[in-house]
Amino acid sequence: MTILALDWALMIEKLIMIAIIVLASLGIALYTTFAERKVAAILQDRPGPSRAGPFGLLQPLADGLKLIMKEEIIPNAANKWLFILGPGLAMTASLMTCAVIPWGSAIDVFGRHIELQIADVNIGILYVFAVVSMGVYGIMIGGWASNNKFSLMSALRAASQAISYELAMGLALIALLMTTGSLSLKTIVEQQVSGNWWNIVYQPLGFLIFFITAMAECNRTPFDLPEAENELNFGYHQEYSSMKLGFYLFAEYINMIMSSAIMASMYFGGYDLPFFNEASVSPNIAAMIGVGTLLIKIVLFIFLFMWIRWTIPRFRYDQLMGLGWKTLIPLALFNMLVTGAVILANQ
Amino acid sequence: MQALTNKAQAVNRKPMTFWERLYLINIIKGMMITFSHMFKKQPTIRYPEEKREFSPVFRGLHVLNRDEEGRERCTACGLCAVACPAEAITMEAAERVEGEENLYREEKYAAKYEINMLRCIFCGLCEDACPKDAIYLSETFAPANFTRKGFIYGKPDLLIPNPKTEAEAFAEAKGVEA
Numbered sequence: 001m002t003i004l005a006l007d008w009a010l011m012i013e014k015l016i017m018i019a020i021i022v023l024a025s026l027g028i029a030l031y032t033t034f035a036e037r038k039v040a041a042i043l044q045d046r047p048g049p050s051r052a053g054p055f056g057l058l059q060p061l062a063d064g065l066k067l068i069m070k071e072e073i074i075p076n077a078a079n080k081w082l083f084i085l086g087p088g089l090a091m092t093a094s095l096m097t098c099a100v101i102p103w104g105s106a107i108d109v110f111g112r113h114i115e116l117q118i119a120d121v122n123i124g125i126l127y128v129f130a131v132v133s134m135g136v137y138g139i140m141i142g143g144w145a146s147n148n149k150f151s152l153m154s155a156l157r158a159a160s161q162a163i164s165y166e167l168a169m170g171l172a173l174i175a176l177l178m179t180t181g182s183l184s185l186k187t188i189v190e191q192q193v194s195g196n197w198w199n200i201v202y203q204p205l206g207f208l209i210f211f212i213t214a215m216a217e218c219n220r221t222p223f224d225l226p227e228a229e230n231e232l233n234f235g236y237h238q239e240y241s242s243m244k245l246g247f248y249l250f251a252e253y254i255n256m257i258m259s260s261a262i263m264a265s266m267y268f269g270g271y272d273l274p275f276f277n278e279a280s281v282s283p284n285i286a287a288m289i290g291v292g293t294l295l296i297k298i299v300l301f302i303f304l305f306m307w308i309r310w311t312i313p314r315f316r317y318d319q320l321m322g323l324g325w326k327t328l329i330p331l332a333l334f335n336m337l338v339t340g341a342v343i344l345a346n347q
Numbered sequence: 348m349q350a351l352t353n354k355a356q357a358v359n360r361k362p363m364t365f366w367e368r369l370y371l372i373n374i375i376k377g378m379m380i381t382f383s384h385m386f387k388k389q390p391t392i393r394y395p396e397e398k399r400e401f402s403p404v405f406r407g408l409h410v411l412n413r414d415e416e417g418r419e420r421c422t423a424c425g426l427c428a429v430a431c432p433a434e435a436i437t438m439e440a441a442e443r444v445e446g447e448e449n450l451y452r453e454e455k456y457a458a459k460y461e462i463n464m465l466r467c468i469f470c471g472l473c474e475d476a477c478p479k480d481a482i483y484l485s486e487t488f489a490p491a492n493f494t495r496k497g498f499i500y501g502k503p504d505l506l507i508p509n510p511k512t513e514a515e516a517f518a519e520a521k522g523v524e525a
Contacts, residue, residue, distance in 0.1 A: 043381045047391050311381045312374055 009112065017118055021098050032061040032302060036253075039306040043337040052180065067246035075147065075239050082145035087240065087247035092140025094251040096131045097258040100124040102186045104271045104282040104290040105193075108283060117186060118285060124175060124185040128262060129166070132217055132335065136162040139226060142248065154235030158226035161216060163325035165223075169213035171332035172206045175339040176266060179203065185262075189270035205335045206269045209328055214259040216324070219252060223307035225317060260301035261294065268297055330335035362470040406469045408499070409462055410507050410520060414452055417511040420481035430476035435466035453479075460505065464489040464498040485520070511523035 034049065034056070041048025049056035074083055078108055104116035136159055143155020179202050180188045192198050200207050216223035225234040237248040264270060271290030281289070315323065366372055392399050401407070412420050423440035441458035443451045450456075474483045492498055510514035 041438055042385050045384055045387050045389050045391075047393070050393075307378055307381065308374075311378045 004209075013112065013334065014116055014118060017114075018099075018115075019199065020093055020102070021118065023258055025095065025098055025254055026250075028257055029250055032120045032253045032257065033063065033249070034060045035302070036306055036309075038333055039303065040310050042261045043307070043310045047155070065221050066245070068243055069331075070242040070323045072242040072244070078239065079145040079147070082141050083239075084244070085155055086138050086142025086145055086242045087237075087251070088138075089141060089245045090135060090251040091254070093131055093138055094134040094254040094258060096134075097128055097255075098201075098261070100127050100185050101261045101265060102189050102270055103256070103294060105288040106283070107182040107287045115186075119186060120186045123183045125177070125183045128185075129170065130333065132255075133162070134165065135217075135251070138248075138251065141235050142240070146236070147238035147241055151238050154238075158219065158236060159224065161225060161320060161324075163218075165216040165323060165328070168324060168328035171329065171336060172209040172213065173205075173266075174311040175332070175336045176203050176210075178336070178339050185265050185270075189265050190270070194271040198267065198274075200267040203267065203335070203339070205331065205341075207263075209332050209335065210267070211263065212323075212328065215305065215308070218255045218305070220256065220305055222312050222315055223320060224314055225320060256302060256305055257298060257334040260300060260305070262297045263301055264294060264297035270294055270297075274291060368381055375378060381454065382456075401486045403486075404473045405486050406474075407487045408464075408485050408489055409467075409473070409482055409505055410484070410485045411502065411505040412481050412483060413507055413517075414451070415510065417509040418450060418452040419456055420452055420479045421457045421460065422453040422479055422481070423460070424455075424478065426476040426478065427473035430472040431467075432470060432472065433461045433466045433468045435468075436473060437461050454522045459500070460502045462500050462505065464500055465495065 035102070037059070038048040038056075049059040052058040052062045074080055099118040100121055102115075102120070104115040106113055106115045108114070109230060139158040140155045143151040143153075146152070176188075176199060179199065180191055182188060182191075188199070219226050225238075237245055240248060271287075271294040273289055273293040276289070279286075367472050416422055423438050425438060425440075428434075428436040428438060436460075438457045438461070439454055441460040443454050443456055470485065477483075489498065489500075507520045510517040
């Protein structure tokens with residue numbers, strides 16, 4: 001009976017945490033769609049959605065209800081299994097990222113010491129990379145299974161874009177890992193909490209590259225060629241309707257939240273509130289303040305994403321590839337070389 | 348050739364400098380522009396609650412006027428129909444009989460008075476032509492309708508409420524003008 005030897009309390013603790021984090025990120029994603037519309041409206045001198053509930057706050061619920069009530073259509077020529085698998089995969093991949101993000105330090109409840117992180121894997125960043133790459137499959141499978149040339153073209157675009165930008169992203173990260181010496185997100189954040197400067201100070205260029213590539217990975221506007229409403233007719237989710245479409249749209253927003261969380265953790269100190277001594281309050285309160293700080297950082301990043309989206313137009317495809325291969329990769333390599341040289345010189 | 352405005356500019360074909368090619372500065376400039384728009388006044392009029400005010404010279408839906416005692420002013424002379432460039436107005440005249448003095452001001456009145464709002468161009472020439480101040484254009488426009496017939500407005504649609512019996516509705520229909 002080896003199964004009984006498991007630490008059941010730990011299992012339950014982790015399950016509760018997974019439930020909270022998944023539900024919270026779904027809820028935040030719901031309101032991110034609302035925030036997107038509001039931010040777009042305000043930047044364009046419009047009031048934005050304001051009819052459903054006070055200040056339009058019930059708008060996301062109305063949108064969700066609308067998506068659920070719509071007729072579910074699977075095209076005749078589509079590959080049914082893959083057609084259903086696509087949005088599910090996109091959603092799963094984007095939710096899985098949250099497993100390694102440290103949301104706060106640790107709290108003590110009912111005599112248990114609970115780390116506010118689902119899994120402190122020592123290869124956390126590699127895990128994030130692996131999962132993010134899986135997200136491309138959702139788009140690829142969806143686009144291919146639709147049996148529609150526009151969907152297929154946009155799926156191809158998405159795949160090649162993701163591959164090109166993941167390279168630069170990885171190279172930008174290597175430079176960061178050279179300074180931190182660890183792949184665990186928890187360790188990276190703790191290094192920044194314990195008195196050191198935030199990593200953005202050591203890696204400004206690396207952050208810029210990471211930010212641009214993260215935007216490309218999320219298919220956000222200057223890089224939203226896979227969706228390209230006006231060229232590809234909505235792209236890979238053209239044939240989708242009802243909640244399957246909702247899943248794709250939702251996955252995009254969850255991706256955005258997760259990449260904001262990862263950027264905040266890796267470059268902006270994670271749950272570290274600057275100029276604040278965590279030891280001056282009880283550990284539980286300190287942990288809660290940490291969670292709040294991380295959430296604020298995430299919101300700021302999401303606003304930045306939206307701000308950029310409603311400011312600059314989409315790239316042409318050759319410009320996108322040119323930027324990825326001819327600018328970002330050499331720049332990331334250069335950043336890596338400089339970082340290595342500085343580390344060597346300081347030894 | 349002399350330039351009409353001082354806005355003409357020669358196209359700049361200088362190759363971009365390194366900083367210009369980076370685009371980052373220009374993107375940040377652009378983002379500052381969009382950011383500044385967050386604090387601008389929104390020109391939106393939230394329609395059903397707020398309505399845009401029409402200009403005082405707005406020419407809208409026609410109103411057939413009454414005098415102070417609530418009698419119809421129109422004598423069915425037909426000058427408005429003649430003046431109408433769109434030929435939107437038709438009418439039939441009738442003679443006032445004994446006992447109708449409180450309804451019609453003159454001895455002749457319009458038994459039928461119709462304006463086709465689909466033909467009407469709201470030019471206001473009928474208003475100018477009328478010798479009796481019987482027709483004028485109000486500050487509202489014709490609402491949508493499901494049929495063409497619905498756009499032919501008869502006397503019940505056009506007549507202003509009686510100032511004697513429905514003083515409030517009369518004041519509202521009369522508006523600021525006229």
